[in-house]
Amino acid sequence: MKSIFLAFAISVVALQFPLWNSQSNIPLNDHNMANNSIGALLENNSIYDFTLNNIDGKPVKLSEYKGKKLLLVNVASKCGYTPQYEELQKLYETYKGKLTILAFPANNFGGQEPGTSEDIKSFCSENYGVTFPIFEKISVKGVDKHPLYRWLSDKKLNGWNNEEPSWNFCKYFINEKGELVKFFPSKVKPMDKEIIELIEA
Incomplete structure (x- = not known):
């Protein structure tokens, strides 16, 4: 018992x-x-499996960009690299038929993207005339890293790259097949020769 x-x-x-x-x-x-x-x-073994909200809060499937080369950039409004918005817009206008730029505001570095979606949208439009897609603010580093950026920075998911953003305006280049081709640190400018060559290849 x-x-x-x-x-x-x-x-x-x-x-x-x-x-x-x-x-x-x-x-x-x-x-x-x-x-x-x-x-x-x-x-999510392909970048096309992800859906994120754009800056207006509307869901966007990245599969909509199949067949185009993509440049994914984590952006911020109060960074020393913020003027790169100007070159990003120029790059977008120059290669609009081949390339789409996807901007992801993030507040991970120095608290340099503190604003709301409306703040960010107004800043980009009024200061740099940005017309390429901007998405809602996400985290691109740390324990709360968005799944998209986990895919971009984990070689078990993307095939080869483990490098995550080290600061604002890091860049990931995706080819028209949806494959991650290259990671560029912040200091590499949008109109850099290597980026142009990848677009024109």
């Missing part, structure tokens, strides 16, 4: 306190949730 009571007591305690994974120090329930999230991310 005592053994039956002891077994019942243990089962009650187990229900109230989840078992722990000895390797990760994460409760098994949470660990399974984390694995499910990772599994969902791994299903």
Whole structure:
């Protein structure tokens, strides 16, 4: 009788306190949730699998850009590299038939993108006449990194690259097949010779 009571007591305690994974120090329930999230991310094995809200809050499927070369840039309004918006617009206008620029405002570096979507949209339009697609603010680095940027910076997902943005205005070049081709750090200007060559190739 005592053994039956002891077994019942243990089962009650187990229900109230989840078992722990000895390797990760994460409760098994949470660990399974984390694995499910990772599994969902791994299903996005193509850049065309992602959908993000544009600066107006409307969902945009990146599959809409199939067949075009893409330059993805994490942007900010109060950065020393912010004047690159001017060259990005020039690049977009010059190669509009071949290239689409996708801008992703992010506040990860120095708090240099603190504004709302409306603030960002007005700033880009009034100061640089930006007409290429701008999306809602996301995180491009750290524990809350957006799944798109996890794909861009994890070679298990994109095939070869582990480099994540080191500052504002880093650039990822995607070819017309949806393949990540090149990562460019902030200091590389939009009209750089290597970027032009990739567009014209």
